[in-house]
Amino acid sequence: MKKNYKGYLIDLDGTIYLGNHRIPAGEDFIHRLQAANIPYLFLTNNTTKTPRVVQKRLATEFNIETPLDTIYTASAATVDYMDDLGLEKTVYVIGEDGLKEAIYGAGYKKERENPAYVVVALDTDLTYEMLALATLAIHKGAKFIGTNPDLNLPSERGLLPGAGSLVKMIEAATRVQATYIGKPEAIITEKAVKKLGIPKEELLMVGDNYLTDIRTGIDNGIDTLLVTTGFTKAEEVPNLPISPTYVVSSLEHWEV
CATH class of the missing domain: 3.40.50.1000 (HAD superfamily/HAD-like)
Known part of the structure:
Protein backbone atom coordinates (compact mmCIF):
# COMPACT_ATOMS: atom_id res chain seq x y z
CA MET A 1 0.00 0.00 0.00
CA LYS A 2 1.36 3.43 -0.97
CA LYS A 3 2.39 5.82 1.79
CA ASN A 4 1.94 9.57 1.65
CA TYR A 5 5.51 10.84 1.56
CA LYS A 6 6.47 14.19 3.07
CA GLY A 7 9.50 14.70 0.80
CA TYR A 8 11.32 13.33 -2.23
CA LEU A 9 14.93 12.73 -3.25
CA ILE A 10 15.00 12.71 -7.05
CA ASP A 11 17.55 11.71 -9.66
CA LEU A 12 17.82 13.80 -12.83
CA ASP A 13 19.21 12.10 -15.96
CA GLY A 14 17.08 9.12 -16.94
CA THR A 15 14.36 10.14 -14.51
CA ILE A 16 13.38 13.76 -15.21
CA TYR A 17 15.07 13.89 -18.63
CA LEU A 18 17.18 11.53 -20.72
CA GLY A 19 20.39 13.04 -22.02
CA ASN A 20 19.19 15.94 -24.15
CA HIS A 21 15.69 14.53 -24.53
CA ARG A 22 12.62 15.60 -22.57
CA ILE A 23 10.60 13.19 -20.46
CA PRO A 24 7.25 15.02 -20.22
CA ALA A 25 6.03 12.76 -17.40
CA GLY A 26 9.14 13.70 -15.41
CA GLU A 27 8.51 17.39 -15.91
CA ASP A 28 4.88 16.97 -14.91
CA PHE A 29 5.90 15.02 -11.80
CA ILE A 30 7.94 17.98 -10.57
CA HIS A 31 5.14 20.41 -11.38
CA ARG A 32 2.75 18.27 -9.31
CA LEU A 33 5.15 18.24 -6.35
CA GLN A 34 5.45 22.03 -6.58
CA ALA A 35 1.68 22.49 -6.77
CA ALA A 36 1.25 20.32 -3.67
CA ASN A 37 4.05 22.18 -1.81
CA ILE A 38 5.89 18.89 -1.22
CA PRO A 39 9.63 19.43 -0.55
CA TYR A 40 12.09 17.76 -2.91
CA LEU A 41 15.80 17.67 -3.57
CA PHE A 42 17.41 16.79 -6.88
CA LEU A 43 20.25 14.42 -5.99
CA THR A 44 22.78 13.98 -8.79
CA ASN A 45 26.16 12.30 -9.13
CA ASN A 46 27.01 14.60 -12.04
CA THR A 47 30.03 16.69 -11.04
CA THR A 48 30.65 18.33 -14.41
CA LYS A 49 28.04 21.09 -13.95
CA THR A 50 27.46 23.58 -11.15
CA PRO A 51 24.03 23.74 -9.47
CA ARG A 52 23.41 27.06 -11.23
CA VAL A 53 24.08 25.49 -14.64
CA VAL A 54 21.79 22.57 -13.75
CA GLN A 55 19.11 25.04 -12.65
CA LYS A 56 19.36 26.99 -15.91
CA ARG A 57 19.29 23.81 -18.00
CA LEU A 58 16.18 22.54 -16.23
CA ALA A 59 14.44 25.84 -16.95
CA THR A 60 15.50 26.34 -20.57
CA GLU A 61 15.47 22.75 -21.85
CA PHE A 62 13.04 20.87 -19.62
CA ASN A 63 10.38 23.37 -18.55
CA ILE A 64 11.24 23.09 -14.83
CA GLU A 65 11.77 26.21 -12.73
CA THR A 66 13.32 25.19 -9.43
CA PRO A 67 15.16 27.04 -6.63
CA LEU A 68 18.93 26.66 -6.50
CA ASP A 69 18.79 25.05 -3.08
CA THR A 70 16.75 22.13 -4.48
CA ILE A 71 19.84 20.90 -6.38
CA TYR A 72 22.43 18.88 -4.44
CA THR A 73 25.34 17.51 -6.42
CA ALA A 74 28.11 15.07 -5.59
CA SER A 75 30.44 18.08 -5.89
CA ALA A 76 28.63 19.90 -3.08
CA ALA A 77 28.57 16.76 -0.95
CA THR A 78 32.31 16.30 -1.54
CA VAL A 79 33.03 19.80 -0.27
CA ASP A 80 30.78 19.25 2.75
CA TYR A 81 32.65 16.02 3.54
CA MET A 82 36.06 17.70 3.19
CA ASP A 83 34.93 20.51 5.46
CA ASP A 84 33.84 17.92 8.03
CA LEU A 85 37.29 16.25 7.97
CA GLY A 86 38.98 19.60 8.53
CA ILE A 181 30.74 10.37 -1.79
CA GLY A 182 27.91 10.08 -4.33
CA LYS A 183 24.92 7.78 -4.64
CA PRO A 184 24.45 5.13 -3.31
CA GLU A 185 26.87 6.02 -0.51
CA ALA A 186 25.78 7.05 2.97
CA ILE A 187 27.76 10.31 2.85
CA ILE A 188 25.66 12.07 0.21
CA THR A 189 22.47 10.42 1.47
CA GLU A 190 22.85 11.56 5.07
CA LYS A 191 23.74 15.08 4.00
CA ALA A 192 20.75 15.22 1.62
CA VAL A 193 18.37 14.00 4.31
CA LYS A 194 19.72 16.61 6.72
CA LYS A 195 19.37 19.30 4.05
CA LEU A 196 15.70 18.42 3.49
CA GLY A 197 15.05 18.15 7.21
CA ILE A 198 12.58 15.27 6.85
CA PRO A 199 12.95 11.86 8.58
CA LYS A 200 14.04 8.99 6.33
CA GLU A 201 10.82 7.06 6.93
CA GLU A 202 8.85 9.94 5.39
CA LEU A 203 11.05 10.24 2.27
CA LEU A 204 10.97 8.52 -1.12
CA MET A 205 14.02 8.11 -3.35
CA VAL A 206 13.07 8.31 -7.05
CA GLY A 207 15.37 7.22 -9.87
CA ASP A 208 16.02 5.13 -12.96
CA ASN A 209 19.27 3.43 -11.95
CA TYR A 210 19.02 0.47 -9.59
CA LEU A 211 22.76 0.48 -8.84
CA THR A 212 22.88 4.11 -7.71
CA ASP A 213 19.45 5.66 -7.10
CA ILE A 214 17.59 2.64 -5.78
CA ARG A 215 20.52 1.27 -3.79
CA THR A 216 20.73 4.72 -2.19
CA GLY A 217 17.35 4.08 -0.63
CA ILE A 218 17.81 0.37 0.05
CA ASP A 219 21.24 0.82 1.67
CA ASN A 220 20.19 3.82 3.75
CA GLY A 221 16.71 2.97 4.99
CA ILE A 222 14.64 5.04 2.54
CA ASP A 223 11.71 3.77 0.44
CA THR A 224 12.37 3.69 -3.30
CA LEU A 225 10.54 4.29 -6.58
CA LEU A 226 12.20 2.86 -9.69
CA VAL A 227 11.03 4.39 -12.96
CA THR A 228 12.08 2.33 -15.97
CA THR A 229 12.70 5.27 -18.31
CA GLY A 230 16.49 5.17 -18.19
CA PHE A 231 19.28 2.87 -17.02
CA THR A 232 17.46 -0.09 -15.43
CA LYS A 233 15.00 -1.72 -17.81
CA ALA A 234 11.62 -3.26 -16.98
CA GLU A 235 12.79 -6.74 -17.96
CA GLU A 236 15.57 -6.55 -15.33
CA VAL A 237 13.19 -5.87 -12.43
CA PRO A 238 12.21 -9.50 -11.64
CA ASN A 239 15.89 -10.41 -11.19
CA LEU A 240 16.96 -7.51 -8.96
CA PRO A 241 18.54 -8.80 -5.74
CA ILE A 242 16.39 -6.57 -3.50
CA SER A 243 13.16 -5.20 -4.94
CA PRO A 244 12.45 -1.47 -4.98
CA THR A 245 9.50 -0.42 -2.85
CA TYR A 246 7.65 0.61 -6.02
CA VAL A 247 8.24 0.28 -9.77
CA VAL A 248 6.54 2.33 -12.50
CA SER A 249 7.04 2.54 -16.25
CA SER A 250 6.39 6.30 -16.17
CA LEU A 251 6.11 8.93 -13.46
CA GLU A 252 2.68 9.76 -14.84
CA HIS A 253 1.54 6.66 -12.94
CA TRP A 254 2.72 8.01 -9.57
CA GLU A 255 0.35 10.04 -7.39
CA VAL A 256 2.13 12.54 -5.15
Whole structure:
Protein backbone atom coordinates (compact mmCIF):
# COMPACT_ATOMS: atom_id res chain seq x y z
CA MET A 1 0.00 0.00 0.00
CA LYS A 2 1.36 3.43 -0.97
CA LYS A 3 2.39 5.82 1.79
CA ASN A 4 1.94 9.57 1.65
CA TYR A 5 5.51 10.84 1.56
CA LYS A 6 6.47 14.19 3.07
CA GLY A 7 9.50 14.70 0.80
CA TYR A 8 11.32 13.33 -2.23
CA LEU A 9 14.93 12.73 -3.25
CA ILE A 10 15.00 12.71 -7.05
CA ASP A 11 17.55 11.71 -9.66
CA LEU A 12 17.82 13.80 -12.83
CA ASP A 13 19.21 12.10 -15.96
CA GLY A 14 17.08 9.12 -16.94
CA THR A 15 14.36 10.14 -14.51
CA ILE A 16 13.38 13.76 -15.21
CA TYR A 17 15.07 13.89 -18.63
CA LEU A 18 17.18 11.53 -20.72
CA GLY A 19 20.39 13.04 -22.02
CA ASN A 20 19.19 15.94 -24.15
CA HIS A 21 15.69 14.53 -24.53
CA ARG A 22 12.62 15.60 -22.57
CA ILE A 23 10.60 13.19 -20.46
CA PRO A 24 7.25 15.02 -20.22
CA ALA A 25 6.03 12.76 -17.40
CA GLY A 26 9.14 13.70 -15.41
CA GLU A 27 8.51 17.39 -15.91
CA ASP A 28 4.88 16.97 -14.91
CA PHE A 29 5.90 15.02 -11.80
CA ILE A 30 7.94 17.98 -10.57
CA HIS A 31 5.14 20.41 -11.38
CA ARG A 32 2.75 18.27 -9.31
CA LEU A 33 5.15 18.24 -6.35
CA GLN A 34 5.45 22.03 -6.58
CA ALA A 35 1.68 22.49 -6.77
CA ALA A 36 1.25 20.32 -3.67
CA ASN A 37 4.05 22.18 -1.81
CA ILE A 38 5.89 18.89 -1.22
CA PRO A 39 9.63 19.43 -0.55
CA TYR A 40 12.09 17.76 -2.91
CA LEU A 41 15.80 17.67 -3.57
CA PHE A 42 17.41 16.79 -6.88
CA LEU A 43 20.25 14.42 -5.99
CA THR A 44 22.78 13.98 -8.79
CA ASN A 45 26.16 12.30 -9.13
CA ASN A 46 27.01 14.60 -12.04
CA THR A 47 30.03 16.69 -11.04
CA THR A 48 30.65 18.33 -14.41
CA LYS A 49 28.04 21.09 -13.95
CA THR A 50 27.46 23.58 -11.15
CA PRO A 51 24.03 23.74 -9.47
CA ARG A 52 23.41 27.06 -11.23
CA VAL A 53 24.08 25.49 -14.64
CA VAL A 54 21.79 22.57 -13.75
CA GLN A 55 19.11 25.04 -12.65
CA LYS A 56 19.36 26.99 -15.91
CA ARG A 57 19.29 23.81 -18.00
CA LEU A 58 16.18 22.54 -16.23
CA ALA A 59 14.44 25.84 -16.95
CA THR A 60 15.50 26.34 -20.57
CA GLU A 61 15.47 22.75 -21.85
CA PHE A 62 13.04 20.87 -19.62
CA ASN A 63 10.38 23.37 -18.55
CA ILE A 64 11.24 23.09 -14.83
CA GLU A 65 11.77 26.21 -12.73
CA THR A 66 13.32 25.19 -9.43
CA PRO A 67 15.16 27.04 -6.63
CA LEU A 68 18.93 26.66 -6.50
CA ASP A 69 18.79 25.05 -3.08
CA THR A 70 16.75 22.13 -4.48
CA ILE A 71 19.84 20.90 -6.38
CA TYR A 72 22.43 18.88 -4.44
CA THR A 73 25.34 17.51 -6.42
CA ALA A 74 28.11 15.07 -5.59
CA SER A 75 30.44 18.08 -5.89
CA ALA A 76 28.63 19.90 -3.08
CA ALA A 77 28.57 16.76 -0.95
CA THR A 78 32.31 16.30 -1.54
CA VAL A 79 33.03 19.80 -0.27
CA ASP A 80 30.78 19.25 2.75
CA TYR A 81 32.65 16.02 3.54
CA MET A 82 36.06 17.70 3.19
CA ASP A 83 34.93 20.51 5.46
CA ASP A 84 33.84 17.92 8.03
CA LEU A 85 37.29 16.25 7.97
CA GLY A 86 38.98 19.60 8.53
CA LEU A 87 42.37 18.78 6.98
CA GLU A 88 44.61 21.42 5.42
CA LYS A 89 42.71 23.09 2.58
CA THR A 90 44.96 21.90 -0.24
CA VAL A 91 43.75 19.58 -2.99
CA TYR A 92 44.60 18.00 -6.31
CA VAL A 93 41.47 17.60 -8.44
CA ILE A 94 40.77 15.39 -11.42
CA GLY A 95 37.42 16.70 -12.61
CA GLU A 96 35.63 19.32 -14.63
CA ASP A 97 34.45 22.87 -13.97
CA GLY A 98 31.46 22.01 -11.80
CA LEU A 99 33.64 20.18 -9.28
CA LYS A 100 36.55 22.61 -9.39
CA GLU A 101 34.28 25.62 -8.92
CA ALA A 102 32.69 24.00 -5.87
CA ILE A 103 36.01 23.03 -4.28
CA TYR A 104 38.02 26.16 -5.05
CA GLY A 105 35.00 28.34 -4.24
CA ALA A 106 34.99 26.83 -0.76
CA GLY A 107 38.53 28.07 -0.15
CA TYR A 108 40.60 25.02 -1.13
CA LYS A 109 43.88 25.68 -2.93
CA LYS A 110 45.30 23.68 -5.84
CA GLU A 111 48.39 21.68 -4.89
CA ARG A 112 50.07 19.23 -7.26
CA GLU A 113 52.85 17.76 -5.09
CA ASN A 114 51.68 17.40 -1.47
CA PRO A 115 47.93 18.02 -1.22
CA ALA A 116 45.88 17.03 1.80
CA TYR A 117 43.21 15.65 -0.55
CA VAL A 118 43.07 14.03 -3.97
CA VAL A 119 39.58 14.23 -5.46
CA VAL A 120 38.77 12.20 -8.56
CA ALA A 121 35.67 12.62 -10.73
CA LEU A 122 34.75 12.42 -14.39
CA ASP A 123 37.20 14.40 -16.53
CA THR A 124 36.90 14.14 -20.31
CA ASP A 125 40.30 15.84 -20.70
CA LEU A 126 42.08 13.22 -18.59
CA THR A 127 45.80 12.71 -19.25
CA TYR A 128 48.35 10.21 -18.00
CA GLU A 129 50.17 13.01 -16.13
CA MET A 130 47.01 13.79 -14.16
CA LEU A 131 46.74 10.13 -13.14
CA ALA A 132 50.43 10.13 -12.20
CA LEU A 133 50.13 13.24 -10.01
CA ALA A 134 47.10 11.82 -8.21
CA THR A 135 48.84 8.47 -7.66
CA LEU A 136 52.01 10.05 -6.29
CA ALA A 137 50.08 12.34 -3.95
CA ILE A 138 48.07 9.42 -2.55
CA HIS A 139 51.29 7.46 -2.02
CA LYS A 140 52.50 10.44 0.05
CA GLY A 141 49.40 10.24 2.25
CA ALA A 142 46.76 12.44 0.63
CA LYS A 143 43.15 11.58 1.49
CA PHE A 144 41.73 9.84 -1.59
CA ILE A 145 38.14 10.80 -2.48
CA GLY A 146 36.05 9.53 -5.39
CA THR A 147 33.08 11.77 -6.03
CA ASN A 148 30.87 8.92 -7.21
CA PRO A 149 31.14 5.22 -8.03
CA ASP A 150 29.38 5.24 -11.44
CA LEU A 151 31.44 2.98 -13.69
CA ASN A 152 29.54 4.07 -16.79
CA LEU A 153 28.06 7.27 -18.12
CA PRO A 154 24.94 6.83 -20.29
CA SER A 155 25.09 8.81 -23.53
CA GLU A 156 23.59 8.90 -26.99
CA ARG A 157 26.65 6.84 -28.07
CA GLY A 158 26.07 4.18 -25.41
CA LEU A 159 27.70 3.52 -22.03
CA LEU A 160 30.93 5.51 -21.69
CA PRO A 161 33.52 5.28 -18.88
CA GLY A 162 32.24 7.08 -15.78
CA ALA A 163 33.93 8.64 -12.77
CA GLY A 164 34.06 5.30 -11.00
CA SER A 165 36.18 3.84 -13.79
CA LEU A 166 38.79 6.56 -13.29
CA VAL A 167 38.76 6.07 -9.53
CA LYS A 168 39.26 2.32 -10.00
CA MET A 169 42.38 2.97 -12.10
CA ILE A 170 43.93 5.02 -9.31
CA GLU A 171 42.86 2.49 -6.69
CA ALA A 172 44.74 -0.14 -8.69
CA ALA A 173 47.82 2.08 -9.00
CA THR A 174 47.92 3.05 -5.31
CA ARG A 175 46.35 -0.02 -3.65
CA VAL A 176 44.34 2.51 -1.63
CA GLN A 177 40.55 2.36 -1.41
CA ALA A 178 38.88 5.69 -2.17
CA THR A 179 36.19 7.19 0.02
CA TYR A 180 33.17 7.49 -2.26
CA ILE A 181 30.74 10.37 -1.79
CA GLY A 182 27.91 10.08 -4.33
CA LYS A 183 24.92 7.78 -4.64
CA PRO A 184 24.45 5.13 -3.31
CA GLU A 185 26.87 6.02 -0.51
CA ALA A 186 25.78 7.05 2.97
CA ILE A 187 27.76 10.31 2.85
CA ILE A 188 25.66 12.07 0.21
CA THR A 189 22.47 10.42 1.47
CA GLU A 190 22.85 11.56 5.07
CA LYS A 191 23.74 15.08 4.00
CA ALA A 192 20.75 15.22 1.62
CA VAL A 193 18.37 14.00 4.31
CA LYS A 194 19.72 16.61 6.72
CA LYS A 195 19.37 19.30 4.05
CA LEU A 196 15.70 18.42 3.49
CA GLY A 197 15.05 18.15 7.21
CA ILE A 198 12.58 15.27 6.85
CA PRO A 199 12.95 11.86 8.58
CA LYS A 200 14.04 8.99 6.33
CA GLU A 201 10.82 7.06 6.93
CA GLU A 202 8.85 9.94 5.39
CA LEU A 203 11.05 10.24 2.27
CA LEU A 204 10.97 8.52 -1.12
CA MET A 205 14.02 8.11 -3.35
CA VAL A 206 13.07 8.31 -7.05
CA GLY A 207 15.37 7.22 -9.87
CA ASP A 208 16.02 5.13 -12.96
CA ASN A 209 19.27 3.43 -11.95
CA TYR A 210 19.02 0.47 -9.59
CA LEU A 211 22.76 0.48 -8.84
CA THR A 212 22.88 4.11 -7.71
CA ASP A 213 19.45 5.66 -7.10
CA ILE A 214 17.59 2.64 -5.78
CA ARG A 215 20.52 1.27 -3.79
CA THR A 216 20.73 4.72 -2.19
CA GLY A 217 17.35 4.08 -0.63
CA ILE A 218 17.81 0.37 0.05
CA ASP A 219 21.24 0.82 1.67
CA ASN A 220 20.19 3.82 3.75
CA GLY A 221 16.71 2.97 4.99
CA ILE A 222 14.64 5.04 2.54
CA ASP A 223 11.71 3.77 0.44
CA THR A 224 12.37 3.69 -3.30
CA LEU A 225 10.54 4.29 -6.58
CA LEU A 226 12.20 2.86 -9.69
CA VAL A 227 11.03 4.39 -12.96
CA THR A 228 12.08 2.33 -15.97
CA THR A 229 12.70 5.27 -18.31
CA GLY A 230 16.49 5.17 -18.19
CA PHE A 231 19.28 2.87 -17.02
CA THR A 232 17.46 -0.09 -15.43
CA LYS A 233 15.00 -1.72 -17.81
CA ALA A 234 11.62 -3.26 -16.98
CA GLU A 235 12.79 -6.74 -17.96
CA GLU A 236 15.57 -6.55 -15.33
CA VAL A 237 13.19 -5.87 -12.43
CA PRO A 238 12.21 -9.50 -11.64
CA ASN A 239 15.89 -10.41 -11.19
CA LEU A 240 16.96 -7.51 -8.96
CA PRO A 241 18.54 -8.80 -5.74
CA ILE A 242 16.39 -6.57 -3.50
CA SER A 243 13.16 -5.20 -4.94
CA PRO A 244 12.45 -1.47 -4.98
CA THR A 245 9.50 -0.42 -2.85
CA TYR A 246 7.65 0.61 -6.02
CA VAL A 247 8.24 0.28 -9.77
CA VAL A 248 6.54 2.33 -12.50
CA SER A 249 7.04 2.54 -16.25
CA SER A 250 6.39 6.30 -16.17
CA LEU A 251 6.11 8.93 -13.46
CA GLU A 252 2.68 9.76 -14.84
CA HIS A 253 1.54 6.66 -12.94
CA TRP A 254 2.72 8.01 -9.57
CA GLU A 255 0.35 10.04 -7.39
CA VAL A 256 2.13 12.54 -5.15
